[in-house]
Amino acid sequence: MKKLAILLITLLGASLATTAADDAAKVIKLEMTEDVGPALWIKTQHAFDMASRDSADMVLIHMNTYGGAVVDADSIRTRILNCDIPVIAFVDNNAASAGALIAIACNKIYMRKGASIGAATVVNQSGSAMPDKYQSYMRGIMRSTAEAHGCDTIINGSDTILKWKRDPQIAEAMVDPDVYISHLIDTGKVLTFTSNEAIKYGFCDGLAENINEVIEQSGYHNAIIKEYEPTGLDKALGWLMNPALQGLLIMAIIGGIYFEMQSPGIGFPSVIAVVAAILYFAPLYLEGLAAHWEIAIFILGIVLIVVELFAFPGFGVCGISGIVLAVIGLTLAMIGDFGGGHTPDISPDDIVKSFLLVTLSAAASIAGCIWISSKFYTATIFGNRLSLTASQQTEDGFVAVSPDLKQFIGKEAVAATVLRPSGKISIDGHYFDAKSVYGFIDKDSEVEITGCEAGQLYVKPKSDK
Numbered sequence: 001m002k003k004l005a006i007l008l009i010t011l012l013g014a015s016l017a018t019t020a021a022d023d024a025a026k027v028i029k030l031e032m033t034e035d036v037g038p039a040l041w042i043k044t045q046h047a048f049d050m051a052s053r054d055s056a057d058m059v060l061i062h063m064n065t066y067g068g069a070v071v072d073a074d075s076i077r078t079r080i081l082n083c084d085i086p087v088i089a090f091v092d093n094n095a096a097s098a099g100a101l102i103a104i105a106c107n108k109i110y111m112r113k114g115a116s117i118g119a120a121t122v123v124n125q126s127g128s129a130m131p132d133k134y135q136s137y138m139r140g141i142m143r144s145t146a147e148a149h150g151c152d153t154i155i156n157g158s159d160t161i162l163k164w165k166r167d168p169q170i171a172e173a174m175v176d177p178d179v180y181i182s183h184l185i186d187t188g189k190v191l192t193f194t195s196n197e198a199i200k201y202g203f204c205d206g207l208a209e210n211i212n213e214v215i216e217q218s219g220y221h222n223a224i225i226k227e228y229e230p231t232g233l234d235k236a237l238g239w240l241m242n243p244a245l246q247g248l249l250i251m252a253i254i255g256g257i258y259f260e261m262q263s264p265g266i267g268f269p270s271v272i273a274v275v276a277a278i279l280y281f282a283p284l285y286l287e288g289l290a291a292h293w294e295i296a297i298f299i300l301g302i303v304l305i306v307v308e309l310f311a312f313p314g315f316g317v318c319g320i321s322g323i324v325l326a327v328i329g330l331t332l333a334m335i336g337d338f339g340g341g342h343t344p345d346i347s348p349d350d351i352v353k354s355f356l357l358v359t360l361s362a363a364a365s366i367a368g369c370i371w372i373s374s375k376f377y378t379a380t381i382f383g384n385r386l387s388l389t390a391s392q393q394t395e396d397g398f399v400a401v402s403p404d405l406k407q408f409i410g411k412e413a414v415a416a417t418v419l420r421p422s423g424k425i426s427i428d429g430h431y432f433d434a435k436s437v438y439g440f441i442d443k444d445s446e447v448e449i450t451g452c453e454a455g456q457l458y459v460k461p462k463s464d465k
Contacts, residue, residue: 024222024223024224025057025058025215025220025222025223025224026054026055026056026057026058026223026224026226027056027057027058027059027060027215027220027223027224027225027226028047028050028051028054028056028058028059028060028226028227028228029060029061029062029211029225029226029227029228030043030044030047030059030060030061030062030227030228031062031227031228032044032061032062032063032064032065032099032102033062033063033064033065034065035065035066035067035068035069036065036067036068036069036072036073036076036098036099036102037068037069037072037238037242038069038072038237038238038241038242038243039230039234039235039237039238039239039241039242040068040072040076040238041072041075041076041238042230042234042237042238042241043228043230043234043238044076044079045079046228046230046234047059047228048079048083048085050226050228051083051085052085054226056085056226057085057086057220057223058085058086058087058088058215058218058220058223059083059085059086059087059088060088060090060211060214060215060225061087061088061089061090061102061103061106062090062092062211063089063090063091063092063094063095063099063102063103064091064092064093064094064095065094065095065096065098065099066094066096066097066099067096067097067098067099067100067120068097068098068099069098069243070098070101070122070134070137070138071353072098073098073099073101073102074101074141076102076105077101077102077104077105077141077145078105080102080105080106081105081145081148086107086108086218087105087106087107088106088107088108088109088110088214088218089102089103089106089108089109089110090110090111090112090208090211090214091103091109091110091111091112091115091116091117091195091204092112092115093112093114093115093116094115094116095109095111095115095116095117095118096116096117096118096119096120096192097119097120097121097123098120099117100117100118100119100120100142100174101120101138101141101142101145103117104142104145104146104166104171104203105145105148107149108205108218109198109203109204109205110204110205110206110207110208110213110214110217110218111195111198111199111204111206111207111208112195112207112208112209113195113207113209114194114195115194115195116192116193116194116195117192117193117198117203117204118174118190118191118192118193119174119190119191119192120138120142120174120175120190121135121138121175121176121177121190122134122135122137122138122175135175135176138175139172139175139176142168142171142172142174142175143168143169143171143172144168145171146164146166146167146168146170146171147164147168149164149165149166150164150165151163151164151165152165164202165202166202166203167201167202169181170184170191170201170203173185173190173191174190174191174192175190176190177189177190179191184201195207205217211225236283237283237286240279240280240282240283241283241284243357246280246334246357246361247357247360247361248361249276249277249279249280250276250280250330250357250358250361250362250365251361251362251364251365251368252272252273252275252276252365253273253276253277253280253365254273254361254362254365254366254369255269255272255273255365255368255369256269256270256271256272256273256274256276257269257273257302257305258365258366258369259369260273277298280330280333281295281298281333284333284334285333289333289334289335290332290333290334294329294332294333295329295333296329297325297326297328297329297332298325298326298328298329298330298333299329300322300325300329301321301322301323301324301325301326301327301328301329302322302326303322304318304319304321304322304325305319305322305323305326306322307322308322327355327358327359327362330358331351331354331355331358332354334354334357334358335351335354405432405452405455405457406452408427408432408449408452408457409449409450409451409452410448410449410450411427411448411449412446412447412448412449412462413425413426413427413432413434413446413447413448413449413459414426414444414445414446414447415434415441415442415443415444415445415446415447415459416431416443417443418440418441418442418443419434419435419436419440419441419447419459420436420440421435421436421437421438421439421440421441422434422435422436423435423436423441425447425449425457425459432457433455433456433457434447434449434456434457434458434459435456435457435458435459436458436459436460437450437458437459437460438460441459441460441461445461445462446461446462447459447460447461447462448460448461448462
């Protein structure tokens, strides 16, 4: 009997534990303690995907940030507003600037004592306020985010009053110092709430000192917390999608192509350009921003540029079309996939910013390449490896332009250098300028002289008829 009682108690305990586990709320915790940027946007997407797969009851954002990039904050707040799972923010000290926008998008906000939220004015790298064009956009998304949580319509006699859960005007005052709200904020100041002030004006749902208190105040007394841990790939993709690094990669692509055009064959500059292109497009493709056709546009543009440089004299329609396509491919890859029968939710500002990043980086790369060429290709520190310093002596077989070059027409010669299409040929140990009638001719190839014009011989491969 004693053994039977122990067995029954054990089974009962296991059953109760299983029931408790089944009844426990599933909470996905997302740490948001870094600057808002591409890395955080990638982490947010994957955390919300995990919450959807696990059928979570709540997504808890543990926030302590001073802000960051507006475009990534806008993407995060849109993902929060469109999420079917309740999203709770725990402001553990700071939700400033872009962080305030993200917090306001959440269904509920809890704050630690002494925490603050607000100060969402758009600033540049030096901390100075950006022009009103940017402030206007930020004011708009702050208002619309607050409005997304709805309002109650109160009818008082003949008056109809809208009582917002989160007042859009207060949200705007966190951006615009010109907003005046009686008994709250005067003009000339940007609004930032303390935790108690945020509770008073509806921008905080309660005080909490830790994650467990937040979960309990949200109505869950038994919860299983699963924290999203970004993978190494997530971190790498976020780093590669940093706009500053993207600008450097564009410079490397353009610079590699430029220097490759200055030397025969496929060499180190080509490797640099290809690696930079892979590092530029790979994270954008993996994150669903760059589509196959956008990458194909870029490749087609590069092919047209190469064809223009090596197959046709001068620089015309083919080359210009190649430049335009390359710029379009690089720009569109940044701002979203237009395929699949839909248009991504982007603003004209997104297109302008991406276009400027591409064009300014390309211009800087070309200017830098020209400067490097002028400085280092003639620098004696590199010796003859980067610059040609040898003199062409008559006793070595080099001769000036001869007036009787027509005597060589119909004769055979050997390509002394690569003709792409111009170069030098050797006739009986003497060197002459020559130009290929079409295409490239490799060094040491046998050629046939077909004509002479302006002191230059024209040749074609000997095998051609």
